Amino acid sequence: MNYPNGQKRKPSPIQRKSNKQTDFSNRGMTLEEDINQSNKAYLQSGRAVIHKKPTPVQIVHVDFPKRSAAVIKEAYFKQASTTDYNGIYKGKYIDFEAKETRNKTSFPLSNVHEHQIKHMQQVIEHGGICFVIIRFTHHGETYLYPAKKLLPWWERQTNGGRKSIPYHIIQQEGHFIPLAFHIRVDYLSIIDEMNL
């Protein structure tokens, strides 16, 4: 297996050079790290303003020690009611979710929550650009999969259909995002190509 599953730490530039692989899929960054890096690059170059939303947390107890910062002592992770990323690109609203799967043959729909599906539906209805970035860590491949294609699969699942989207469907209907150096997951160039 040539592709470690995002467990390795960032190798030094020297290690990277000596790699036999010439692509960047085995640099061991998570999809989230790659997207955050890409968003930062987009922001710095003035190409787009896209941010990851903070992790939703239910705060239960906060301590206010004298002369120092408030400490959250009890809190719980909440389920997100929207997708993780949104912003503005070419004057348009852009909204997406990013998911990694170790599954080799399909993308399990359990990776996405009903709230998020509903949100995607609403964004599409309002004319926003909406999609999912899916990484198959085993294959070391990242795809942009339009929300419009995802929704029917979700619909069918709730009516007893299959609980995952086959890998080959995502290869066919999705758009492969090559990993690159300056902008690691350059999904905006895919959006440009798709003419969305």
Add this chain to the structure above:
Amino acid sequence: MNYPNGQKRKPSPIQRKSNKQTDFSNRGMTLEEDINQSNKAYLQSGRAVIHKKPTPVQIVHVDFPKRSAAVIKEAYFKQASTTDYNGIYKGKYIDFEAKETRNKTSFPLSNVHEHQIKHMQQVIEHGGICFVIIRFTHHGETYLYPAKKLLPWWERQTNGGRKSIPYHIIQQEGHFIPLAFHIRVDYLSIIDEMNL
């Protein structure tokens, strides 16, 4: 003083009816609650998709008890790098911050952080609708103040200018948002009027 400063709990409908005031400024909801209610109403009627971002939290320690949910045991509040609210309205990207002040004569610029100002600037450059909703709790008045008007005040402040925007300027340059029942802070109707 006829306007309590957002300390009172929501009165029952009977109490509300017997109020001498006919406006809704003294129902004791915070600006955040009012905006969340408005966003919910917009979402339900299909008028817009606008959400508040979760509070940014730096998580330091998490416990994973057996057979129960993960508990965050140590975390700290982080400064937001963007504004609190964003979404899509009439196909356009919309982005804003909401601030309450108890100050009677001006809006202190210390209510806004540099990161947020920079973010607003970027949103404007990309053609997004960007503004601040300011509530003067003492006056019981809420205004939509365009980010384009706010930025020069910030600029002047960093060059030694005054550290607040006078109340009368916000009255003149801003747009008064009347408090209403169905949609408490109907800022989208103001956006429509402004023809943004």
